[in-house]
Amino acid sequence: MAILHAYLNFNGNCEEAFEFYQSVFNTPSLGTHRFGDMPADPNYPVPADAANKVMHTAIKINDSVMLMGSDCIEGFGHKATAGTNAYLMLDTQTAEEAQNLYAKLTVGAQHIEMPLGEQFWAELYASFQDKYGIAWMIHFEGNKKMQ
Structure with a gap:
């Protein structure tokens, strides 16, 4: 069975965002490749201002879930x-x-759609866009399991 991982794209602040996510999930980086690390190709030169941008990075949230990301390069x-x-x-x-993740991920949030609270389907639920514009949901079902 396939495992689903999330892949996030950024316009130049991927490294900053992933440092933030590493602190939220208390996990180290699995490594980072930068656009400047690519072998030179005269047909697709890397713009000088993009060489240090993130081509690919990842962290593990747990044993089966990874969060991956990269910067988008307009020149490409x-x-x-x-x-x-x-x-x-x-x-x-x-x-x-749920409360701990909500407190950390909403620091500087761009928009809180639903603050963390009880819903008919969950003891705790929230939806929001973090300071990087990434949309998150936090869910703790608790004693509200569907019948």
Whole structure:
């Protein structure tokens, strides 16, 4: 069975965002490749201002979930567009875990759609865009399991 991982694109601040996510999830980086690390190709030269940008990075959230990301380089025809067409959903095991992640991820949040609170489907639920424009949901089902 395939495992689903989240891949996030940024317009130049991927490294900063992943340092933040490393602190939230208390996990080290699995490594970073930069655009300047690519073998030179005269057909696709790396713009000088993009050489130090992140081509790929990743962290492990747990044994089966990774968060990966890269910067988009407009010179290569890529641009990240923030929106709410995709969310990262954190399904927590305890109320304390939900509260802790919410407190950390909402620091400097761009928009809180639903603050962490009780819903008919969950003991705790929140949805928001973090300071990098990434849309998150935090969910703790608790005693509200579907019948």
